[in-house]
Amino acid sequence: MEKIVVVGAGQAGASCVAKLRSEGFAGSITLLGEEHAPPYQRPPLSKAYLLGEMALERLYLRPESYYAESGIELRLDTTVQAIDRRDRVVIAGGQAVPYDALVLATGSVPRRLPGSIGGELRGVHVVRTLADVDAMAPGIVAGRRALIVGGGYIGLEAAAVCAKRGLDVTLIEAADRILMRVACPETSAWFRALHARHGVRVLEGVGLTCLTGVDGKVAGAILSDNTEHPYDIVIAGIGITPCTELAEAAGLEIENGIRVDARGRTSDPAIWAAGDCASLPFRGRRIRLESVQNAIDQAEAVARNILGAGEDYVPQPWFWSDQYDVKLQIAGLNTGYDNIVMRDGDGRSHWYYEGDTLLAVDAMNDPRAYMVGKRLIEAGRSPDKAAIADPATDLKALLRG
Structure with missing residues (x-):
C-alpha cells in the first residue's frame, strides 16, 4: 500500500487522513476537497459563527499548516469528475490521481426549495457550507421577517439564531409536528414551547405553496393554508441527501447512500466510504448516521481497516443541538x-423504551441524564422505568446497579 486518496475534505475525510498518519502509514496521502477552506467544523456554522461569536480560524479542524507538516497533500477547490476502477485512478481537476486505496467521504447536500415555487429567488438560503452561511449572514438583521421552512434540528437552530438577532420569525412544518421524523411527541412539545417563549411562530401541518418575489428577490410566501405573508429572508431546513453520484457513476452498490460492509468497504475491495454518504449495517438493518460522531468514528475505523486492523465498526450514536x-x-x-419515560432533574429528559429495553435518551439541559443514559445504552443495560421517572432516583447509582 503506497497511495491512499480521500475524496471529500469534511469531518470524515479530515479524520481519516489524520488517523492514517497517526497509525503509522508512511505512504502518499492525498485529500481532495471542493471547497476553498481547509476542513472545518459544520455545527457552529448555523450557531456561533452566524451569530459572530466564532472567528473563521476557530472553525478549522486543524491548522492549515498541519497537512503539509504531516505529509498530506491537501488539494482544495478541486472537483473529482470520475473514478476509474480498472486503472485505480480518480480524475480530479482534469488530472489523474492514482490510488491503491480510495476513501469516499463525499458527505451530503441540503435539499433546496425547487425553482418551480420560487427557490431560485435571492434571499432564499440553505445551511450546509461556509459559503451558504456567509451568503446568509447579511440578511440576518433585526426587524426583518424570516420564514424557516422545516421543523427539524437545522430549521429550529436557524429559527433560534434569527430570533436571537431580533428578526420576526415564522417556522412552518408540513408534518403534523416539528421533529416528527427524529423525536417523540414529548420532545416536539418541549421545543415548540421553547420557541414560542422566544417569540417564534411555529405552524405545524402547514407547507409552502410558493414564494413571491420583487425584482428577483424574495418578498413573501403563500402557505398551504392559503394565507400570504411578507418575508425578507427564507431559510430551508428540509433535510439532506447523500452525495453518491461519483460512486454511482463508478458502478458501486448504492442503498440509501454508498453501501459499505461493517468495516467500511464498498462493493469494490479497493474503495471505502465513511460519513454522511455511507450506508452501513446496524442491528440487522442498514442506516446512515448524519452526525459528527459517526463521521469521525467511522472514518477512523476505515483508516485502521485499510491498514489491516480487520475491525467491525459498531456505532454508538450520539447527537446534539444548541438552541x-x-x-x-x-x-x-x-x-x-x-413508550416514553419523562424525567425532571437538572433539566428535562425523555427516555425511549421498546418494551423494557432502553433505546435512546433526549436530555435538555441535563448533562447527567445524557451521560448516564449513554453509558447504560452502550453497556446494553435497561433500568427500571419507574426508577427513571422518580426524581429522587440517583441516576449515577444506576450505573453501579
Missing part, C-alpha cells in the same frame, strides 16, 4: 420505541 440557552444531547437511536 437559545438550551443544549439538547441525544444518546442512542430511538427507532422502534413504543
